[in-house]
Amino acid sequence: MVTLALVLLIMVAVRAANRLGPARAQPVIGPLAAFLLVAVSGLTPAAAGLTLSGFWYAGVAALLVAAGYGVALVIPAARRALAVPSFDHPLRRALIGVPLSTVIFEEVAFRGVLWGLLYVGHGPVWAYVITALLFGLWHLPDTREVAFTTLAGVVLSSLRHAGGGLLAPFVLHWTANGLGILASVWVRRSMQPDSGGNA
Numbered sequence: 001m002v003t004l005a006l007v008l009l010i011m012v013a014v015r016a017a018n019r020l021g022p023a024r025a026q027p028v029i030g031p032l033a034a035f036l037l038v039a040v041s042g043l044t045p046a047a048a049g050l051t052l053s054g055f056w057y058a059g060v061a062a063l064l065v066a067a068g069y070g071v072a073l074v075i076p077a078a079r080r081a082l083a084v085p086s087f088d089h090p091l092r093r094a095l096i097g098v099p100l101s102t103v104i105f106e107e108v109a110f111r112g113v114l115w116g117l118l119y120v121g122h123g124p125v126w127a128y129v130i131t132a133l134l135f136g137l138w139h140l141p142d143t144r145e146v147a148f149t150t151l152a153g154v155v156l157s158s159l160r161h162a163g164g165g166l167l168a169p170f171v172l173h174w175t176a177n178g179l180g181i182l183a184s185v186w187v188r189r190s191m192q193p194d195s196g197g198n199a
Contacts, residue, residue, distance in 0.1 A: 004117050006040055011109050015138065018101075027100035034108035041113045046165075047120065049112040054163020058171035061159060065175040069183045082180075083187040090185040094178040103173045110135050110153065111160040111169045128157050152176075 014033045018026055038048050045051070072078035087093050110131045118127040136150030159168035 003040065003042060004114075004121075007037055007109075007113055007117065010037055010040070011114075014105060014109075023101075026102075027097060030101050030105035034105045034112075037109055037113045041117060043113060043116045043120075047116045048108070049116065049160055049164075049166035050108075051165035052167055053165040054159065054168035057159050057163040057168035061168055061172035062175045065172065066179060069179055073183065073187065079187050082184045083191060084184075086188070087181055087185065090181050094181040098178040098181070099174055102177065103170055106135070106138070107156075107166050107170045107173060110138075111156055112166050115157060115160060124161060128154060128161075131157055 010033060014029060017029055021029070038045070038050070041048060069082075072082060114134070115127045115131050118130055132150050132153030135153030135156075136146045139145040139149045156169040156172060159172060160166060162168070
């Protein structure tokens with residue numbers, strides 16, 4: 001119980017630092033905090049999900065997300081929705097910012113350490129429920145995201161459970177976020193000549 005409380009305290013501190021601190025610090029804070037969580041958890045690397053198992057789950061997950069973006073690119077309404085966000089330095093954000101600032105910490109925290117502690121102490125059902133709910137709440141104050149990210153937490157936990165490690169949820173998480181940024185940039189750039197021609 002003390003270990004679980006310490007893990008949750010570190011997670012809250014990271015959330016506060018990401019909200020209140022400079023964005024340029026996040027690619028450093030995320031990996032360091034992930035390492036700290038594993039260290040204080042007392043879990044073995046395997047129990048924390050730090051293995052390369054689940055390769056095929058990772059590949060299938062990435063292909064499904066890529067196919068989903070591919071379908072979205074040919075549907076006009078979906079293309080317009082993808083074009084809405086605008087990102088500074090999108091390539092750097094997708095390939096460096098997303099994995100270092102977001103994916104590494106969240107996967108190690110939720111599907112690695114927190115999942116491992118709950119699984120060992122209370123079994124898979126509690127591991128699924130608690131990590132999914134906390135992952136949803138992690139995305140407050142944007143209440144529109146909470147239900148979606150709670151469901152995403154269940155999917156990511158399923159990949160962690162089935163694959164036996166963090167590789168599959170990590171790949172799915174990055175593919176959804178990083179590839180989403182790249183798809184958005186591609187759509188915005190492909191629409192520019194049309195808007196120039198209509199002006």
